[in-house]
Amino acid sequence: MKVVAGLSGGLDSVVLLHLLKGEPGIELAAVHVHHGLSRNADAWARFCRQLCRKLNVPLQVRRVTVRKAGKGLEAAAREARYAVFLKARGDVVALGHHLDDQAETVLMNLLRGAGLRGASGMAAQTPLGSKYIVRPLLAVPREAIAAYARDHKLEWIEDESNSDEALTRNFIRRRVAPLLAQKFPAWRQALARAARLASEKEFLREEVLRGFLRSKGLKAPSEAKLTEMLKQLTAGTSGMEHDGAVIRTYRDNVFVEEKKAVPAFVPLTWQGQSSLRVPALGGEIRFRRARGEGIDAKFKPLQVRLRKGGERLQPNAKRPRRTLKNLFQEAGVPSWARERTPLLFHGDDLVWAAGLGIDVRFQAAPGARGWLPEWSGSSSY
Numbered sequence: 001m002k003v004v005a006g007l008s009g010g011l012d013s014v015v016l017l018h019l020l021k022g023e024p025g026i027e028l029a030a031v032h033v034h035h036g037l038s039r040n041a042d043a044w045a046r047f048c049r050q051l052c053r054k055l056n057v058p059l060q061v062r063r064v065t066v067r068k069a070g071k072g073l074e075a076a077a078r079e080a081r082y083a084v085f086l087k088a089r090g091d092v093v094a095l096g097h098h099l100d101d102q103a104e105t106v107l108m109n110l111l112r113g114a115g116l117r118g119a120s121g122m123a124a125q126t127p128l129g130s131k132y133i134v135r136p137l138l139a140v141p142r143e144a145i146a147a148y149a150r151d152h153k154l155e156w157i158e159d160e161s162n163s164d165e166a167l168t169r170n171f172i173r174r175r176v177a178p179l180l181a182q183k184f185p186a187w188r189q190a191l192a193r194a195a196r197l198a199s200e201k202e203f204l205r206e207e208v209l210r211g212f213l214r215s216k217g218l219k220a221p222s223e224a225k226l227t228e229m230l231k232q233l234t235a236g237t238s239g240m241e242h243d244g245a246v247i248r249t250y251r252d253n254v255f256v257e258e259k260k261a262v263p264a265f266v267p268l269t270w271q272g273q274s275s276l277r278v279p280a281l282g283g284e285i286r287f288r289r290a291r292g293e294g295i296d297a298k299f300k301p302l303q304v305r306l307r308k309g310g311e312r313l314q315p316n317a318k319r320p321r322r323t324l325k326n327l328f329q330e331a332g333v334p335s336w337a338r339e340r341t342p343l344l345f346h347g348d349d350l351v352w353a354a355g356l357g358i359d360v361r362f363q364a365a366p367g368a369r370g371w372l373p374e375w376s377g378s379s380s381y
Helices: 011-021 043-055 073-087 099-111 142-151 168-183 187-215 223-234 324-331
Strands: 002-006 027-033 060-062 090-095 123-128 131-134 240-243 245-250 253-258 268-270 275-278 283-291 303-306 343-346 349-353 369-377
Touching: 002 011, 002 073, 011 027, 011 043, 011 142, 027 043, 027 073, 027 240, 043 060, 073 123, 073 245, 090 369, 099 187, 187 223, 223 245, 268 275, 324 349
Parallel strands: 002 027, 002 090, 027 060, 090 131
Antiparallel strands: 123 131, 240 245, 245 253, 268 303, 275 283, 283 369, 303 343, 343 349
8 A cells, every 4th residue: 555644844744653663564655835925935845855855755745835825824735735635646644633623623623613513523544536635643642752852853844933832723722721730631632532532423415415315316416516515504604516417405404406497487378178288387286176275166267477576465364464475474485485385366466376375355155166276396406
């Protein structure tokens, strides 16, 4: 197995490289990302070259240009590093993140109001293109890593930016962490444990989403697409496209409909036939004869239209006439479906709305002949 160690030259990455060098069965190499953000960046690259020559580990030094483009400097630098990792020649990219990094990451994400994925922190293993990112030291505290380095007389470099408390992580590490340790000695382990639990829930959500998509006859998305879909679903975003379908959410429910060109709606007239096709809505209205219920048979012809806004309906004589918007909300009809719900009008008066019922003014009296309309459309499912 080809393993590429991310080597910054700092304590964590130096210890990781030293540990991996002693592991049997792996073909080890290293990669150093030269961000060019520090006046010492060239010196760090030289240090990594010297260390890798000493350990007889092949090293690639990759220079990158960090473009903030609306992101913070830390996020932009991380994005540039991962672009290098993606192109690294190996099956696995190993990084030196440890327990303190994990606890700090979870705490920062929670303070930023992150959801379940943010609370999951960093994964011990995560896909990156055709390879994997692994973090073998994720459960190891910083002091244990430092002790290993001292015991093996290892040398490393110190990034001067680690003392800059204007950076959120440094502020947490230098100011917040010592205070937490005084009151909660096991705060790092507690946050790491919470991250594992959140990660397990995130995994279950991913499996549920995969199963849901399969049940709708849709292909399983890639890991990256699945992550993005979960993020959007959690945020309540509607209109995601996947495998020829559109996925929408409403009131914690997920709806899927086929993505297809929708013809323009043209009002239609019903004159008493048993069914009326509505091609623009992908369905038909069936009319069943009845006695003492439905639309009184004396009201025809009727016209099929869509809502324009402001329409009102009174399906129940014991309740007041209300706007369609209120009735749709009460019935749990998603906003996008309301605009494609067929309505029956008699002149300018609204008679019936699919899923809501018949206005009391047009309901058949006891014993009178009536028509019961039933909408069978290719709506979201």
